[in-house]
Amino acid sequence: MRIPLFLLPLLLAGSLAAQDIPSVKEQAKRYVDTLAGPAFHGRGYVLGGDSLAAEWIAGQFDRIGLEKLNGKRFQAFTFPVNSFPDSVSVRVDGNLLEPGVDYLVDPSSGPSEGTYELVHLTLRDLATPERKAMTMGVVMGHAAVLRFTPSTNSDTLALYAALEHELSRYVPVIRQGGKKLTWSVSGTQARNAIIEVREGVLSDSARTAIIRVNNHFIPRHNARNVWGVAKAKGGSKDWLMVTAHYDHLGMMGQALFPGANDNASGVSMLLCLAEWFQKHPPKVNILLVAFAGEEAGLKGSEWFVVDRPIDMTRIRMLINLDLNGTGEEGITVVNATAQQAVYDKLVAINEQTKDLPQVKARGPACNSDHCPFAQKGIPAIFIYTMGGVSYYHDVMDRPETLPLTKFDGLHRTLVTLLSTLK
Ligand SMILES: [Zn+2]
Structure with a gap:
């Protein structure tokens, strides 16, 4: 042909x-x-x-x-x-939470180990310098639970992140997250543990948390x-x-x-x-x-x-x-x-x-x-x-x-x- x-x-x-x-x-x-x-x-x-x-x-x-x-x-x-090469554990009022399902350790988390009274905070508790100073006095030696109103506004989120970072210099911080937990990777480490719990896992009457988080910064x-x-x-x-x-x-x-x-x-x-x-x-x-x-x-x-x-x-x-x-x-x-x-x-x-x-x-x-x-x-x-x-x-x-x-x-x-x- x-x-x-x-x-x-x-x-x-x-x-x-x-x-x-x-x-x-x-x-x-x-x-x-x-x-x-x-x-x-x-x-x-x-x-x-x-x-x-x-x-x-x-x-x-x-x-x-x-x-x-x-x-x-x-x-x-x-x-x-x-x-985070070491196993992590978070227990709230005696209930062991499941890592990756109930909570995430924030990628930039530092180490915390101990039993902590929980102090539940809203944005109002940190809104003015005076109020923040009072709040910090109460939080010292305990763990802060951040109950900020969910937002998609980037300025608001930046404010939340800055407050969280500031608190984590002094105490472990537990952040109230949404329904979906999404992890990532960080190139920095905070001074104390930062934990994000899934919506519905941590009631606002929760009293104590036993936290064991150890990071390894490279x-x-x-x-x-x-x-x-x-x-x-x-x-x-x-x-x-x-x-x-x-x-x-x-x-x-x-x-x-x-x-x-x-x-x-x-x-x-x-x-x-x-x-x-x-x-x-x-x-x-x-x-x-x-x-x-x-x-x-x-x-x-x-x-x-x-x-x-x-x-x-x-x-x-x-x-x-x-x-x-x-x-x-x-x-x-x-x-x-x-x-x-x-x-x-x-x-x-x-x-x-x-x-x-x-x-x-x-x-x-x-x-x-x-x-x-x-x-x-x-x-x-x-x-x-x-x-x-x-x-x-x-x-x-x-x-x-x-x-x-x-x-x-x-x-x-x-x-x-x-x-x-x-
Ligand atoms: Zn990818």
Whole structure:
């Protein structure tokens, strides 16, 4: 059969057609189970969790056959972090509370150990300098329970935080939280324990608390980004970057934060893309980076743009993957309004394949590792999936409940996008 020359490009493109790309969901599930399993201790700052995850990802990059960058598999850096390796316990009027479910130790908490009378405070008790001085006199030697009216106003929240911080210099502080407990990571430590209890757990008649919280502050935590290169076939000097942070929150004493959706899912997508492009060399070099320290404040990506291991002017596009484990309601593309061309391409691909229920555009937001790049003027987008389970920064974000609903569809979409970007 003779094929008219003008049809060749179409046929070649057709050889990469979405339907030809095999399912990667089973493989992704194995990756998520491993990364979010107990062996990596929540990929944070207890039992060397983040470092163990880094080693494992490096091993996967080796197995897949990705090249090193500048002869290295890792990019090392340090940052300060507060951690909670020792088991924590909070008992109120004799009832033992469940860590991670009934309460959180604030990420910036210091240590407190003892039995404390509870002094319940509202904003009025701290409103004027005179009143505050009186209140401090009463609180000394006890623990303060802060019963501030819930607010979404940023000024009000800043005031709450400042008062809490001030009180924590003298006494343990228990903050009345909402229905959902959301943990994070801090690079500072307070002088006493700060605890957040879930709404309904601590009655306003509670009298005493037995608190045992011990933090371990690490001024220079050694962290590593992990990278690998899928080399272009024609010797291109340009780069596409695909990134996903592998760190999560680690452990709060005995409570494990598995981080299945955040971001074992994105790292799994990174690994599945690495496997694809190692077998199907791209037109432009692809640098795949698993970032450390994202939850501690985008530390890994910030270090990358300072360290500049590649010619940053050669980065054609960076695609950051974070929270890729659902998809019932499609995907959101952060920074789409600033990167209209790549967003339009994603929409066009999806119009052909109908792989995703929706490709939603969102403006710039400094909410993941694309941000330090975008701030330097490097074209960058961030893709997360929507719908499905909504566990986030809590002990429930587990592999068993992560649906990976549109993982195959998103993988096909990204393969097609990365194969056509130049
Ligand atoms: Zn994340």
